[in-house]
Each structure stands twice: as C-alpha cells, then as structure tokens.
Amino acid sequence: MTRKQKRLAVIAGGMSFIVAAVLLIMFAFGQSVAYFYVPGDLATANLQPGTRIRLGGLVQTGSWVQGAGKTSTFEVTDTISTVKVTYTGILPDLFREGQGVVAEGSFVAGDPVFVADTVLAKHDETYMPKDVADRLKAQGVEMGGKEVVK
C-alpha cells in the first residue's frame, strides 16, 4: 500500500466506526426512550399497548395496597385524572401516599392498569422529580412542600 492508500484506509476505518456508532445510537433511541405523561394526558395520548412511558403524579392518598410480599398497587393522580398502577418489586424508601412519584412501564392491551417496572419517588418539593413538579404546577396544583409531606 502506498502512503495515500494507507491514509485512506485509516480514515475510512475511523469513519465507518463513527457511522456505525451513529446508527447504533439512533436505533437505541428508537428502542428505549420513554415519554413522560401525567394521568390527564393519557386519554388523548392514544398510546399503543406495550409502549414504554413514564407516568408521573402524586400517589393518591388511601390507594396504596400492598399485595402478597412484593406486588403493590397504588393510584397516580394529577388531582383531576387518576390511573391505577401495579408494581412488582421494591418500592423506594421515599414512596409515600400524597407524594410525588414517577412510574416507568407500559399498559397491557385491554387493561386500564399501568404496569410499572421502575418506581422513583422523592421526598418533598425540593426533591420531587422535576417533571412532576413542572406539570403539576402548570395544572395549578398547589404543592407547598410541607402540606404534601403530612
């Protein structure tokens, strides 16, 4: 190989790696990105069953039922609409009724219950998931920290 050919080979090799990386990133975005919704959005969202989303809101007071061992159900509300959620696994320490929560998962066809595989919870407004705080604020829900805590 001449110098020029060598240089071309190196550049082509590098470029093809970068192109492969870009394609991989685009593919991965298509596969694994989850959009954020509050319960009120769901009626108009027209979601396909199985589409991964993040569902955010407050845990409805009085709705948390702990099933046998590890499956629990609770309702997520934006104070106007409410969605029932089931979750099998470990609820975070800070999960409490009346507080902010983000559940990640999907709907199963023909069932209004949201099946979450990840649940994130934060303490008060200071530590509330920002997405939830923004959306609830936009809908005029008052969350003066302390009231929510109690």
Place this chain on the structure above:
Amino acid sequence: MIVETGHYALVLALAVALLSSVLPVIGARRNDAGMMAFASTASVALFGLVLLSFSALTWAYEASDFSVKNVWENSHSAMPAIFRFSAVWGNHEGSMMLWLLILTFFSLLVAVFGRNLPESLKANTLAVQAWMAVAFILFILLTSNPFLRLDVVPAEGQDLNPILQDVGLAIHPPLLYLGYVGFSVSFSFAIAALIDGRLDAAWARWVRPWTLAAWTFLTAGIAMGSYWAYYELGWGGWWFWDPVENASLMPWLAGTALLHSAIVMEKREALKIWTVLLAIIAFSLSLLGTFLVRSGVLTSVHSFATDPSRGVFILGILTLFIGGAFTLFAIRAPALKSGGLFAPISREGALVLNNLVLTVSMASVLIGTLYPLVLETLTGNKISVGAPFFNLTFGLLMVPLLIATPFGPMLAWKRGDLLGAFQRLYVAAGLALVAGLVFFYLDEGGPILAVLGLAAGFYLIFGAIADLWYRSGFGKAATGIAWKRLIGLPRSAFGTALGHAGLGITVLGVIAVSTFQTEHVTEMKPGETADAGGYHLVFDGMNSMKGPNFTEQRAHFSISRDGQKVREVWSSKRLYTARRMPTTEAGIATFGASQLYVALGDPMADGGIVVRIWWKPSVLFIWFGALFMMAGGVISLTDRRLRVGAPARRAKKMPTPALEAAE
C-alpha cells in the same frame, strides 16, 4: 467573627485572583520575569486565603453555629462530628467552596512543583487557573454565599439529607473533585500553550503527570461513589446511568483518551492538535458536569435545592470558558505544526484506535444525557433516556476497545507486527476462554453469551500479564535474567499492565454480577428462613435502636452454609427525626468477592416483614478493578520519565536494555 473572617478572606481571594489572572499574562508577553514570578506567589496566597475561608465555614459547622443560614439548613447539633464535617460540602454552597479550594490547591501544586517549566508557560498556566478562580469566587459570592447570617438565630438545624449522612460523603466528593478539577490543570496548560503558540513533546511530558493524577483521583471518586450508592440506596445497584454519574464518566473517558494521546505526542510528536483538543474537552466536560449537577436542569439524586439564577451563572461560566477555549483553539491550532503520518499497525495506531473508541463512546453518553434536555427545549416533550439506551450503545461501542487493549502495548512504535502480537496473545485468549467457561460453570445459570464477556475480562488480565512476561523475556532468556529484567522494567510498564488488568477485573465483576445475580423477595416472620446463593438465612427477630439523630428498626439474620453458621448481619430501616425521612441500611455479608445483600422492606400487618435478599456473586471485582487502575496510575506517576524535573537528571543514568524495549 470567624465566619465574617472567612467571608472577608474570600473577597480578598477574589482580588488576588483578579491580579493573578492579568499580570502574569502581560509578563509573559513582555518577557518580564518579575511579573511572571508573581503568578507563583499569588497562587500560594490565593490558596491560603481560600483555605482560610473554607476553614471558617468548617468551624461554623463543627461549632453548630445556626446563625449561619447554610449551617442551619444542612446540619444538626446531634449529628456525629464526622458528618458535621462532611456536611460542609453536602450542600450546594459548600460543595462550590470545596471545588474552589481544590482548584486553588492545584494552582499551588503547579506553582510549587513546576520549577522546571519555562517561565512563560508556567505564568500563563497559572493565569488561566486564576481566571477560573475569579469566575468561581464570583459565583460563590454573588449567588451561593455560604457565609450569610440569619436575623433570628434558630435553636436547632434542619439536619443534613439522611442519605448523605454516611462516611461516603466524607470521601466521595473530595476525590471526585480532585479528579474533575485536576483536569483544569491540563486545560490551563493547553490554553497557555495556545496563547504561547508553542507546542512540543516537552509540553506533553509536563501535562501528563497532572492528567494522570487527575485521572487517578477521578477513577477513585467514581468507584467510591458507585460503591456508596450500592450499599446506601438499598437497591443493590452499582450504576444507574443517572445524569450525574454520566457527568463524571464523560470526563473520565475523555481523560483516559488524553492520557493515551499524550504518550503519542511525547514519543512521536504526533497528535499534537488532537491532544490539546482533548485537554480542552476533558475539562469542558467537568464544567458541564458541574453545570448539570448544580443548575438542577436534570433530576438526579445529586441535585440539591435549585435556584434558576445559579444555573444561568454557571451556564455563563461554561459558555465563557468552553467557548473561549474553542475559539482560541480554532484560531491557533492551524498554526501549530502537526506531526508526521504513521502506519495504522503500530503502537501509535493502537493509541489512535483507543482514542477513537473512547471519544465516540463518550459522545454516545453525552448525547444520551443531553438529548432529553434538547428535546424538551425544542418541542416541550419530556422523555427519559435510561439504562437500556446506555447499556446498548456504550456497551457495544466499548467492545472493540476491550479486544484491542492487550494488543496496544505489544505493538512497537512506528511499525508494529500484528502477527507477532497475535502469536503472543493467542495463549492468553485461549486461557481466558477456558477461565470464562470454568467461571460460568461454577456459577450456574445465565445466558451462555456471558462466557464471552467473562472471557473478555480474563483476556484483558492475561494480556496484561503476557505483556510483562514477553518484555522480561521469560521463556527465552534464563529465568534469573528474566526476573532481573522484570524488576528493571520502567514503572510505567507496570502502570499500563495494572491499568489494563484493572479494566479486565471490572469487566469480570460487571458481567458476573449482571449474569449470576439472584434476587429473592419474601415476607418473613421471626424464625423463618430463606436461601440465597447457597447460603441459608434465618430471620432471628427485630429490635429497636436509637441513634444520635435517628431511630431504627433492625432485623438480625444468621447466615449458615452446609449447617455451619458463618456470619450474622443486621439490616435496618432508619427514620431520621429532624426531616422525618426514612432510609434503608442494608445488611451486607461478604464472602470472598461475593456478597449477600439483605435489605428490609415494609412491615406487614401480621407481624411479618418484607425482606429482599440479593446474592451478588463477584460483585466486589467491579471496585477491585478500579483499585488496580488507581494503583496503575500511582505507579506510573512514580516513573522517572514522568517525574517533574526528571528530564534534567535522566541523562546521568545508564539506560538498561529493558528501558529501550519499553520505548
């Protein structure tokens, strides 16, 4: 009074930093030795003042002076002394003080240890450091002043976030910042070289120890943070692809690339422009990380209470420094003489591959982290990019690097012999495959694909050993001579081997724990038992405990194997009284490199309690690997070649044959 002294010292530090950011640059232009020497004096003074200021804040925390707003917000008189101390940086204001302290500390080190640097390079470097000090002192004084007093003095503080009340907070942020901010030195060197317009192999030799030191600290900081999250959060996860973790991983990847490209620049005078660019990128990513964490634009366990004006200010600093650096780079870089071409199959070719993979995978992390922000700004849609994205992209992109790593050190400079390297490595690869199969057989379960992952880990370890083996000439020369040669190898060769083997050990841990981990969630009553990972757990009962600022319910478990009692653990749920916030303190029993991780869930109405038991086989390898990498960094730092001032003394020593082989 002491608090006001601290505040005053910080204002004074601003004045010193302002002077030090202007005078040395003018001095370097006019070739005025006095003005250039001012940079060193000012750096010592600057560090002294910032240290004084930081100590004043620390005193306020130790003395629980709740008239200081920052102390009241983040401390409690009942907290143990060590947590009152680490609480200083367990909040936004204090963490920025720590950042500043470390920044000025590195300026001090450059001033003290940079005796053999050319005067103008040293003056410019310290001036660039001072620019950053100015920016961050202004940021602290204007938006995040920790010295503000309250009009009415509260009797008790609001306590520190309980998750942060752990010895991890005393260790993790300082190490991480030493890494983050350590890259500021490489950055300042790069900017100084661009201002000077002079860039040669010597520059790379001066920059490399600083990069290596920063990299070692960052490795330690990330590993420590990961282990802390693992045992404290009670989920047994060790990496969450949280935006803030990504923010620390990106400078690490860029820093690792810089570490390797600086070798090429030092040895071959090639990749000059690229190395300077990487030095700028590595620190820009550190700044970006600070912005992401401190502005609260991304949600994470690391974000403290947020204030929009801070975000805007940091964004300003970010734009100024990164934008300025890239502008300067764009103007100056074309004028720099670029190095010669080289063959793709050579040591430098392998190092270019290393840089390509590291920067591309760093870019994938960057894109994944920032994409939600960009999309929200542009369209208002809120999305989350989580672990599945990063596992797929980062995981796959790193594969070529894992395969290529052992080849690098085996190829010669200029013209490498790929076939020769293959011949040396196929034994290592074969052994690795066997080891992977044995490992897979011993821990049953999991997809067969895991064998390849395990083999990759072993291959990196064996490849590193093989490199030392062939360099010393084992098998060819007499064993005694080979031993002597091994001992005579330059320290950097051991550093390389330890670093690469460490990567392999971490890969082993990651693959093993994600393949063979088991999780059991059951409801248990006292006297009931559970099995995990071949161990037998008996839940003996619960009791209540009262800590200094928390109450806890703790459960006692006896662990036995084959009928023999081997260990006992306490696992507890704490309630921190001041904030009414619960935390989980997992009970962890270590067996070799594996761990049984027992966390308590919620008590049930019938007196039972939900218990989560994970069996985490070989999980500690993840952090052992990081320890090896750190050891590699430290040993490389002691290499003669890198010791600051070494070039002058080096000629006196007779080079040994082994030294030649390593070059």
